Amino acid sequence: MVLATLLTCQLMIILDATVMNVALPRIQADLHFSATSLSWVINIYTLVFGGLLLLGGRAGDLFGRRRLFIGGLTLFTIASLAGGFADSATWLLAARVAQGLGAAAAGPSTLALLTTTFTEPRARLRALALFSGMASAGFAVGLILGGLLTEWFSWRSVLFINVPFGIAAVAFAARYVREPERNRGNLDLPGAVTATGGIAAVVYGFIRAASNGWGDSWTLVALFAGIGLLGAFIAIEVRTEQPLLPLRLFADRNRAAAYVNFCLGPMAGMSMFFFLSQYLQDVHGYGALATGFAFLPMAVLVFTMSRLIPRLLPRFGPKPVALTGTVLMAGGLALLTRLSVDSGYFPLLFVPMVLMGLGMGLAFSPLNVIIMSTVPPKDAGAAGGVLQTMQQVGATLGLAILVTIFGTATRNAPGSPHQVLVHGMTSAFFASVVIAALAFAVALTFRKVAR
Structure with a gap:
């Protein structure tokens, strides 16, 4: 019951990052968003969620992970209900901010509760593999679910669907999840302010760069301010006795490399969700439902592979498994650089879906x-x-960089509108292959561990 509750929360949080994408055209029509402001339906959630995650994780350590988990999940559920009733753009964006706050409180505590609940190594390995599979498959499942709900009901159902699952998860958490031993101490407020402000400024800078370009003055101000704040945050963490981010987490080489690849992987992979959903709808005329189901092979394979990780990881170790996965992912992205206006689903979309899964x-x-x-x-x-x-941050950063490359490639490209669109996408996929190659280089640094 504890595992089911924690996985439900993780799936809700991850789904909310992608499930809204398919519904955006209908949200724009109903709530009268402008073409430029519509992206904030997605980005405002990412900005709040990404900016407050470190604070949410440390607050759970100090004030109680079960308390933060239930409180964050409750706020997320209430915000989803409020967003479903939105009758203006401002109302919906305010609900998305509240969703981001709830997700930032519940998200880190979800993973921490899973780690402290499952203490036996084999059980913990299985639970963590399921958690990771739920996180990875959730991106594709969000597109499928968003297509189904938008096609059959309305865009509001994309938010309402969180309510019954959220209520059930809160009820089960209150009954079955135990509060781990709490660490006494004080919250690192200077670190919290600089970390939250720095991450939010960097994320905002890249979001703005995607729409306004790298020469925009506010883009540059946000990025330089974010870098400065993050530098101050590191200086604070070195000196404080109870840091928000214990730098000892990076002392282990395997853990440090895994953190880097958790940034690079979504950087490369998010391009597939964003650009292919547009390719299928704009070039081939797929509906929202058909677009969602086009990603089904990848979602199924991601979850299937996560079930095999508890067998593969003890046998082969992290290095061969991560290297094999990165090569397959890069191969799928490389095939997508061959897309054209006339490419069908089989084989030039289906095979990359399989390789990426x-x-x-x-x-x-x-x-x-x-x-x-x-x-x-x-x-x-x-x-x-x-x-x-x-x-x-990796997903947001990667998408901003790739959208900027897409815009540069399409600015003066010759051909029909569809040919220009596909040219920009293949240019972005080339950049994704480069990012995947960097992830491969980082995976080479994993040291071998005893089986």
């Missing part, structure tokens, strides 16, 4: 295990917060 399942699922399996219980919340921060 296998690759993401192998490349990402071990990272949760590598990071969380050896973390001291007192640092579990902070470690989970860093992990999810890297994932969230």
Whole structure:
């Protein structure tokens, strides 16, 4: 029951990052968003969620992970209900901010509670692999679920669907989840302010760069301010006795490499969800439902591979598993650079879906295990917060970079509108292959461990 409750929360949080994408055109029509402001339906959630994850993780360590988990999940559920009734753009954006606050409180505590509940190594390995599979498959499942709900009901059902699952998860958590031993101490407020402000500024800078370009003055101000605040945050963490981010988390080489790849992996992989959903709808005329189901092979394979990780990881170790997954993922992205206006689903979309499903399942699922399996219980919340921060910032950062490359490639490209669109997408996929190659280089640094 504890595992089901924690996995339900994780799926809700991850789904909310993608489930809204398919519903955006209908949200724009109903609530009269402008073309430029519509992206904030997605980005405002990412900004709040990514900016507050470190604070949420450390607050759970100090004030009680069960308390933060239930409180965050309750806020997320109420905000989803309020957002479903939105009758204006401002109302919906305010609800998305509240969702981000709830997700930032519940997310790190979810992973920390899983780590401290399952203490037997084999059981913990299975639980962490399932958690990772739920996280990776959730991106694709969000597109499928968003297509189903939008097509059959309305965009409001994309938010309402969180309510029954949220109520059930809160009820089961209150009954079955135990509160781990709490660490006494004070919250690192200077670290919290600089970390939250720095991450939020960097994320905002890249979001703005995607729409306004790298020469925009506010983009540059946000990025430089974010870098400065993050530099101040590191200086504070070195000196404080009870840091928000214990730098000892990066002392283990495998854990440090896993954190880096948790940033690079979503950077490369998010391009597939974002650009292919547009390719299928704009070039081939797929509906919302058909677009969601086009990603089904990848979602199934990611979850299937996560079930195999408890057998593969003890036998082969993290290095061969992560290297194999990264190569498969890079191969899938490389095939997508061959897309044209006339490419059909079989084979030039289906084969990359299969390779990406296998690759993401192998490349990402071990990272949760590598990071969380050896973390001291007192640092579990902070470690989970860093992990999810890297994932969230990596996805946002990668998408902003790739959208900028897409815009540059399409600005003066010749041909029909569809040919220009596909040219921009293949240019972005080339950049994704480069990012996947960097992830491969980082995976080479994993040291061998005893079986």
